[in-house]
Amino acid sequence: MSYNNFNLAIEITMALLHHFLLLLLLLPNIIAESEDPSGQFCNTNTKINSTSRVSANIDRLLPQLVSGAILNGFIATSYGNGEDQVYGLAQCRGDVSSKDCSTCIQDAAKEIRKRCPNEADARIWYEYCFLRYNTKDFFGQVDTSFGIFYYNVQNVTDPDPKTFNKELGALMDKISSQAVEPTNKGLGKEKTKLTPFITLYALVQCTRDLSKLSCAQCLAIAVGNIPTFCDNKKGCRVLYSSCYLRYELYPFYFPLDSQNTLTDASKVYHVSVVSKP
Known part of the structure; x- marks a missing residue:
């Protein structure tokens, strides 16, 4: 290799190294910016x-x-x-x-x-x-004055919507009962098989400053809004300041279910924001 070619090879190597190091420096920022709030x-x-x-x-x-x-x-x-x-x-x-x-x-x-x-x-x-x-003391108070609702763009077809809603209602009752127990710290989560190939996953949580009665009240409001915003939808999230609700036809809570029974589940959502005066 000639002297000139050798120098050219070094310059190219240094340029590639420079770009690689620059990418490493930018990568954390790229990752951080991708994590947008709900x-x-x-x-x-x-x-x-x-x-x-x-x-x-x-x-x-x-x-x-x-x-x-x-x-x-x-x-x-x-x-x-x-x-x-x-x-x-x-x-x-x-x-x-x-x-x-x-x-x-x-x-x-x-x-x-x-x-x-x-x-x-x-x-x-x-x-x-x-x-x-x-600046106002809100501890222990149920706050559903502002809500964010995410709902899947796809409707349930299998099982039929009537069966799906019946199973969803029973699952919400079960995990809401879990959440109000003090030992569970406001959390309830469970799954149920809808068909041999489809599993419904659901999770609710109250903020831990709420009493048992207040937690139940907030979750009842959240569940009560499912027919309004998420009727027959494959997935839904209700975000209040005092409680949270989510259900999906794929695993989303931890520990993750190793058997993801619905690989073609749509994960495209619309969002509605409701603020009471």
Whole structure:
């Protein structure tokens, strides 16, 4: 190999190495940006100045919410005093790992301030976690004033819708009964076979600040909205500030079912947002 060719080979190698290193640096950002929240709520009636004491208290509250959720999967606490006091709650889905909980709640704390920088009442939902704060004490109160509904674009055909809805209702009753038991920390999840080849998976969860009665009340409202937003649909998610509901015709909760019985299940969803005055 000539001297010139040798130098050319080195230049090409260095250029490829440079691009490879650049890709490695960008990769975490690409991954992070792909994890979008399921929904958010920024109460425009609670505008605050970025230099206000309330805003500063939010910034001090968020690290407490993150550390508490990572440690226990749930935390409800406050920071500050008087009119500037801020109340916050963070919770991970009860079936996810501590690692997934940690990643999710840290993302939620970062994104909620980006998306709701000037609101004292803000909430953000991810698939694995939920975080909210407010200057009003909301602990222990059922809040279904703002709801996000995801529903599969495809309707159920096998089994027939009547049989499907009957089985879905029975499954929701079963897991709602699980969720209200204190030992289950607001979580209920179960599956049921609809046909030899199709399995229905469902999960509900209440925020852990709710009483047994309040949890049951929130889940009853969520389940009651299935016919309105998700009638005969292959999958549905109901996101409230006090409880969460989801069902699918494929495994989605942990530990994942190794037998995915419906490989052609559509995973395309429409979303509806409902806010009560």
